[in-house]
Amino acid sequence: DAKTTQPNSMESNEEEPVHLPCNHSTISGTDYIHWYRQLPSQGPEYVIHGLTSNVNNRMASLAIAEDRKSSTLILHRATLRDAAVYYCILYRYNFNKFYFGSGTKLNVKP
């Protein structure tokens, strides 16, 4: 099975950048890297995804290592509303399955 490894928790100051790492050494060539976050008392929500190249959207950036065995989610300026559990996920599209990591709980200090 596909597996991702993430730190249990991280802390950041408000308005500073945050780099959330993820290891996925067993990634296969057809696996997409997805990131979702789960705010308290809510279901997970999509943040960003990528295959090989770095990706940017209005929420975040995703930096993918050249060998694809790790990736980093970058929040450019953390706000208090970004406090959540961030899941790094391998999406095996030919099986339509998400393989969730254990998640990183991000705490943002004012």
Next chain:
Amino acid sequence: DTEVTQTPKHLVMGMTNKKSLKCEQHMGHRAMYWYKQKAKKPPELMFVYSYEKLSINESVPSRFSPECPNSSLLNLHLHALQPEDSALYLCASSQSGGGSYNEQFFGPGTRLTVL
């Protein structure tokens, strides 16, 4: 409307009860999912429906019975549950059952307690 709704928000049931969880989406999505999430753990996939047909059953015990009456609705029928089945049950939907980009939209979940 980019919302997935789930009812009820909370459910307490005894081990001999029969109850159902309901999930609804009006985004025209053709894939729908049930996940189970225990406290401080990631969601675990239970079932996937694609075009109203069950496409994935992750070896879920038969006391959980999914149903997809139409493309907008997903039910999870519960019978003879155990206390260890207490968890947050999340429903999600996506545009299709596969493809390279498959953003899943999650509902807020039903918090189930089995006594």
